[in-house]
Amino acid sequence: MVRPRPDASRGPLRRLAAPAGTLAAVAAAFTWVGTVDPNEPGHYPVCPLRHLTGLLCPACGGLRSAHAVAHGDLLAALAANAPAMAGYAAFALFWLVWVARAVRGLPTAGPRPRAAHWWALGGLLLVFTLVRNLPLGAGLRP
Numbered sequence: 001m002v003r004p005r006p007d008a009s010r011g012p013l014r015r016l017a018a019p020a021g022t023l024a025a026v027a028a029a030f031t032w033v034g035t036v037d038p039n040e041p042g043h044y045p046v047c048p049l050r051h052l053t054g055l056l057c058p059a060c061g062g063l064r065s066a067h068a069v070a071h072g073d074l075l076a077a078l079a080a081n082a083p084a085m086a087g088y089a090a091f092a093l094f095w096l097v098w099v100a101r102a103v104r105g106l107p108t109a110g111p112r113p114r115a116a117h118w119w120a121l122g123g124l125l126l127v128f129t130l131v132r133n134l135p136l137g138a139g140l141r142p
Helices: 017-035 048-053 062-070 074-080 082-104 115-132 135-140
Strands: none
Touching (some): 017 062, 017 082, 062 074, 062 082, 074 082, 115 135
16 A cells, blocks of 8 residues: 655644644634524525425535524534534535644645435435425424
């Protein structure tokens, strides 16, 4: 197995610029959603699918979930949109790996999902969407 060589040509601050910028953008977004409450009508556009059909899409409740995360209420965030919470956790994990590799000067290529991974994610989101729109999935509604 060939191990990647550390990149000594760039200093640590330069290697950390992209992860720091990404974190700043995500923090700004969560700060905005934490400040401007999505539970109050009129601040954000309505979900077009819900507005036109009355059905909840897989992203419905995502802003409420982000608002709850910004306020430290992880159970409310999970209740608002479980896949969004999984996405937040995945982002945090990948970001930590990115930073750890950047600090050590290693290549920082992100995850490379294959077609099967995208199909599996799409299937999970489809099942989540179907179940949350059925009477038995009432607990999955925001």
